[in-house]
Amino acid sequence: MQVWVEYHGLEKKMDVTLAPFKVPKPSTPLLSLSRDLSSIVNREMYVGFSSSTGSVLTSHYVLGWSFKVNGQAEELTLSRLPKLPRLGPKKKPKVLTTGLPLILVSLALTGVSGAVYWVRRKRKFAEVVEDWELEYGPHRFKFKDLYIATKGFKDKELLGAGGFGRVYRGVLSSNKLEVAVKRVSHESRQGMREFVAEIVSIGRLRHRNLVQLLGYCRRKGELLLVYDYMPNGSLDKYLHDQPKVTLNWRQRFGVIKGVASGLLYLHGEWEQVVVHRDVKASNVLLDGELNGRLGDFGLARLYDHGTDPQTTHVVGTLGYLAPEHTRTGKANPSTDVFAFGAFLLEVACGRRPIEAQSTTENAVLVDWVYSCWSKGNIMEAKDPNLGSDYVAEEVELVLKLGLLCSHSEPEVRPTMRQVLQFLEGDVSFPEMSSLSLTSSGLIFGRGQGFDDYVMSYSSSVWKGFSNCSVADSLVSEGR
Structure with missing residues (x-):
């Protein structure tokens, strides 16, 4: 092994760096300590080494060292260092001739099989490190x-x-x-x-x-x-495909508020803006106490506060994608809010944003919730598995907030800070009657620069709702 111990007098900092033999000195030290040594170091001192062992018998050897005050110590020439001493007495083999050919053949076969195993193992665990x-x-x-x-x-x-x-x-x-x-x-x-x-x-x-x-x-x-690791897995298995365990409303509402709090942290409370780009129930995991945690940051993108996000490839999941993201390729906090709106409806209704196998007019969830609201009975859209144990005001709030977050115009959607204020009851949600509603705006299908993206999906998934409109307009003039 190689060890570098350096003390920087001006910075009053000691660094210890470790590396295997014949490996260049790493750029990052193993240990760092900020300490003023001026009261400890004398004008004349001894420099040496000490070592200690644990319960296992070990030997320590210093094969070479270099020291310098006020400057960089001279590099060691590793090829000129002495060899490690041989430990223990050199034993003479008892058998020199008897069975020697058999031993040699056995060793040769073992060596070949060992070499093959070593090559295969090296390939098996090969990885890229730059x-x-x-x-x-x-x-x-x-x-x-x-x-x-x-x-x-x-x-x-x-x-x-x-x-x-x-x-x-x-x-x-x-x-x-x-x-x-x-x-x-x-x-x-x-x-x-x-x-x-x-x-x-x-x-x-x-x-x-x-x-x-x-x-x-x-x-x-x-x-x-x-x-x-989250022991209770992803949220979607508690919502879809006839779940074995159904979350009650109190648990669902707690998960919703938890995810909203996490998104607020990503968008505005960390040192950079983090856009998740794939907010959905299957990416919300439940810990041992069924608290919701947003996970899977494999698609996330970062940029500095006060700057514009860069254009990227359109990634995400159908049904959660904001329309402007599919046109411009730019993901920002507002596109996460749109996905969160689909997530709100998914949790409250127990249905996916788009039912790929459905051929009915209710295949698009936000369309269906909008139609229930327009008929004056938005609570019809709630998950029937909730039974009667729920707070009607909270369910209604989540459904309406899901529609608002799903608006096709980014500037109309609330921020995650406003969303959390609505959910916590710190700010009253506006009356829906005061909002101008239409069902034209966000169209899944042709005419909005969406064609190429749509065609990337299999026709079997797209069939049945390629021309369905998605309720997107909760337009409030002057808001």
């Missing part, structure tokens, strides 16, 4: 560790799968921490550096309603994202 990633330090996981944690990514450890990857449960052997590992593919190396930089930045987010992103691993054309 110089620019060294600065990310603990955010980088080894593929081998994740492979062992997930038992080789076995199907029995599979938590879920979607259009952007498969998620596995794992237990890290180093600290026995339960994690969720998501495997996603990346289309090319272009932009990989920026993508990883954003992933590492997102790893610094800290909020009780966000799933903690612990780090990543990069291997060939694949990225592995490591998250905190």
Whole structure:
């Protein structure tokens, strides 16, 4: 091993850097300590070494060292360092001739099979590590560790799968921490550096309603994202496909407020603006106490406060995509609000934003909720699985707020701060009668620069609602 111990007098800072033999000095120290040593260091002092052992017998050798005051110590010539001493007496073999041919053949076969095994194992755990990633330090996981944690990514450890990857449960052997590992593919190396930089930045987010992103691993054309494990899984399994366990209204309303709080933190309370770009029930995970946490930041984008977001590819899930995002490619907090509106209706109604298999006029959820409101009975849209144990005022608020957040005009949608104020009851929601309502505006289909995006989906998914309008207008003049 190599160790560098440096004290910077002007900065009053000591750095300790560690590296294996023949590896260049890393740019990031292993340990740093801010301490003024002027009262400790004398004009004349001895410099030396000390070592200690634990319960296991060990030996320590200093093969070479370099020291300098007021400057950079001279680099060691590693090739000229002495060899480590041989430990223990040199034993003479008892058998020199008897069975020697058999031993040699056995060793040769063992060597060949061992070499094949070593090559295969190296290929199996091969990953990509470039110089620019060294600065990310603990955010980088080894593929081998994740492979062992997930038992080789076995199907029995599979938590879920979607259009952007498969998620596995794992237990890290180093600290026995339960994690969720998501495997996603990346289309090319272009932009990989920026993508990883954003992933590492997102790893610094800290909020009780966000799933903690612990780090990543990069291997060939694949990225592995490591998250905190949420024992109760995703919210959608409690809402759709005849769930075994149905959340009551109190639990649902708590999840809604939790996700709203998390989005407010992303949009306005962190050091940068974070746009999630994939807010939906399947990306909301429930912890051991059924608290909602927004997760899956694989599509998230960051930009500085006071600046405009850059144009990106249109990504997300059909039914949650704001119309302006599909036209311009720009994702901002308002596009997250639109997706949150679809999420509100999904939780309150127990239905997906678009029922792909439905051929009825109610295939688009926001259209149906709008039609219920226009007939004067918006509560008809609530999830029948709620039974009678719910607070009618809260359900009605969530349904109306879902329509408002789903407005096709970004400037009409509320901010997440306003959304949370409505949900907490700090601000009264405006009377719907005071809002001018129409059902023309947001059209799923032709005529709004949406054609290319629509055609990227299979015709079987699109069939039945390509010309359906989505209720989008809660227009309030002067608001």
